[in-house]
Amino acid sequence: MNKEVKPLRPPVPHGAGGPVRLKGVTPIQEDSPDRSPAGKLDDEDYPAYSMGHAAEILGVTQAFLRSLDAAKLLTPGRSEGGHRRYSRYQLRIAARARELIDQGTALDSACRIIILEDQLAEARRINTELQHTHRPQAYGPTLG
Numbered sequence: 001m002n003k004e005v006k007p008l009r010p011p012v013p014h015g016a017g018g019p020v021r022l023k024g025v026t027p028i029q030e031d032s033p034d035r036s037p038a039g040k041l042d043d044e045d046y047p048a049y050s051m052g053h054a055a056e057i058l059g060v061t062q063a064f065l066r067s068l069d070a071a072k073l074l075t076p077g078r079s080e081g082g083h084r085r086y087s088r089y090q091l092r093i094a095a096r097a098r099e100l101i102d103q104g105t106a107l108d109s110a111c112r113i114i115i116l117e118d119q120l121a122e123a124r125r126i127n128t129e130l131q132h133t134h135r136p137q138a139y140g141p142t143l144g
Helices: 037-042 051-058 062-070 088-102 107-133
Strands: 084-086
Touching: 051 062, 051 084, 051 088, 062 084, 062 088, 084 088, 088 107
Parallel strands: none
Antiparallel strands: none
16 A cells, blocks of 8 residues: 655745746746845745754654655755755654654654645635635625
8 A cells, every 4th residue: 555645835946936846956046036035034945954954953864854755745955966955844844744753653654644734734724715805795785
């Protein structure tokens, strides 16, 4: 029962219109507004952390992070030299995986749980957004 797990929210290249899966990190254009340090600091999808730094922050081994990549839970960005780079969002996903695995959950099951949790959170976000956008008028229909 080895089902392929779809990765969560792939990284978004800076200056692009929507999400795409990256083989490597897309260089930021000189004239891009995301070129500023503030833009990068606020972007939870910006691949700012090297594998070593990410492992240190999470208290895990680099092999653990590679296993999440192999399980297709995370698709880290890549530096120009081909090194894995992780975003804050991906660090949160990795921390959740570590938590589930520490509780005795198998890696493939942990991946599935995390994906379902992420999909549920996104569905709730969309539902809330739609409720705010499509509220009925307080005064009722107008008569012509």
